[in-house]
Amino acid sequence: MTPAPSMCWRWGGRQPLGTGRLLHGAAAAAKNGGDPAVGSLGRLAVTRRARGLGVGAALVRAIEEAARERGLTAVDLHAQTHALGFYERLGYEAYGPGFPDAGMPHRAMRRVL
Secondary structure (H helix, E strand, O other): OOOOOEEEEEEEOOEEEEEEEEEOOHHHHHHHOOOOOEEEEEEEEEOHHHOOOOHHHHHHHHHHHHHHHOOOOEEEEEEEHHHHHHHHHOOOEEEEEEEEEOOEEEEEEEEEO
16 A cells, blocks of 8 residues: 655645645655655645745755654655756755656755655
């Protein structure tokens, strides 16, 4: 049985400001080369009005905490190339060649927890 993904949200009053997802177990291993100790951060999105306010960074940190609670040792993600600097500032390192996803250039990144 595949564990359910963990979802994180940030709210501003009654309005959602952003969301992100942590996959773990078999679902994450299928994305990261088969390592069950590595989670997969995905679907990170922040509303336009909340960008630049730290919402994205707070979501990433909450997802990392959820990964730690599940005993994971690292978190992988597939970043759009324009967002590499954001993830690098949060401690993620790019690895491997770039690749297209949904017609946009991406890079795989990882942060050891």
